[in-house]
Amino acid sequence: NAGVTQTPKFQVLKTGQSMTLQCAQDMNHNSMYWYRQDPGMGLRLIYYSASEGTTDKGEVPNGYNVSRLNKREFSLRLESAAPSQTSVYFCASSVRTLSYNEQFFGPGTRLTVL
Amino acid sequence: RKEVEQDPGPFNVPEGATVAFNCTYSNSASQSFFWYRQDCRKEPKLLMSVYSSGNEDGRFTAQLNRASQYISLLIRDSKLSDSATYLCVEYQAGTALIFGKGTTLSVSS
Numbered sequence: 450n451a452g453v454t455q456t457p458k459f460q461v462l463k464t465g466q467s468m469t470l471q472c473a474q475d476m477n478h479n480s481m482y483w484y485r486q487d488p489g490m491g492l493r494l495i496y497y498s499a500s501e502g503t504t505d506k507g508e509v510p511n512g513y514n515v516s517r518l519n520k521r522e523f524s525l526r527l528e529s530a531a532p533s534q535t536s537v538y539f540c541a542s543s544v545r546t547l548s549y550n551e552q553f554f555g556p557g558t559r560l561t562v563l
Numbered sequence: 564r565k566e567v568e569q570d571p572g573p574f575n576v577p578e579g580a581t582v583a584f585n586c587t588y589s590n591s592a593s594q595s596f597f598w599y600r601q602d603c604r605k606e607p608k609l610l611m612s613v614y615s616s617g618n619e620d621g622r623f624t625a626q627l628n629r630a631s632q633y634i635s636l637l638i639r640d641s642k643l644s645d646s647a648t649y650l651c652v653e654y655q656a657g658t659a660l661i662f663g664k665g666t667t668l669s670v671s672s
Contacts, residue, residue: 491567491650491662492607507659539606551597552660554606 451475453555455540461561462530470525470558472540480543481523482507482552483515485536492539498523530562567653567663575669580641584666586651587633595654596634598625600647601665607650611636641670 453474462468474481483495494507498517512534514526523542527534537559541552568587576582588596596613611618613625613634624637638645651663 489664491664493662494659497659551609551612554608556606557604 453540453542453553455538455555455558457558458556459559461563462527463563464531466530466562467526467528468530469527470538470540470560471522472524472555473522474540474542474553474555475521476542476553477520478542478544478553479520480545481517482541482543483513483523483525484539484541485509485534486539486557487536495525495538530560532562534560535562536560567651567661569651569663569666571664571666573667573669575671576641578641578643578670578672580670581637581639582641582668583635583637584649584651584668585633585635586663586666587631588651588653588661589632590653590655591629591632593653593655596625596627597652597654597660598623598634598636599650599652599662601650602647607662610649638668641668643670643672646670 456471479500482497484492486492493509495513496515498504501520504515516524537557539557540555543550543552598610599607600610601607611625613627617626622639626635646669648665648667650665653661
């Protein structure tokens with residue numbers, strides 16, 4: 450039981466490049482989330498998926514797109530990376546959406562955009 | 564955006580000390596709160612849920628004060644392994660989990 454896994458762990462991009470961050474969970478959770486964490490800031494929600502086939506914007510969705518590929522997988526895409534997107538990205542999952550259920554986090558992807 | 568405010572610290576305490584963190588929230592209608600722990604360069608993990616009657620788990624006690632809109636985390640008999648950042652989290656019904664910026668604790672021998 451791996452929990453929530455994310456790939457890659459580290460990535461360096463140049464401004465304007467694109468990439469997809471991958472996330473998978475094996476806990477049969479319905480809901481999945483993407484957060485970013487910046488120094489001096491709390492975790493901020495980018496997008497979430499209440500269930501397979503649905504996605505919704507969070508607090509900071511601009512510059513990102515997501516795909517809920519199936520119940521297990523939720524990817525985050527940066528179409529044209531900008532230095533302001535340098536951050537640590539965490540994927541999380543929970544049994545239900547935006548509820549008081551515990552959210553389980555992946556190990557994070559550290560992204561630097563030059 | 565409603566904010567969750569935490570003293571960033573750092574709190575530097577010796578082993579065996581008792582330390583308390585407070586966290587204030589702005590939405591009086593919020594119903595549920597949590598404390599997450601985040602080790603350096605690691606992911607957040609749930610430490611405790613905070614119930615209106617208070618919640619105790621070993622050396623950790625969490626309390627909610629609705630009148631003053633704050634929650635607290637008390638750690639007794641601090642261990643070196645308690646060194647981490649503690650995130651206060653507010654659940655606003657129908658929206659998202661709102662994370663505080665975290666309070667850093669350093670326990671020294």
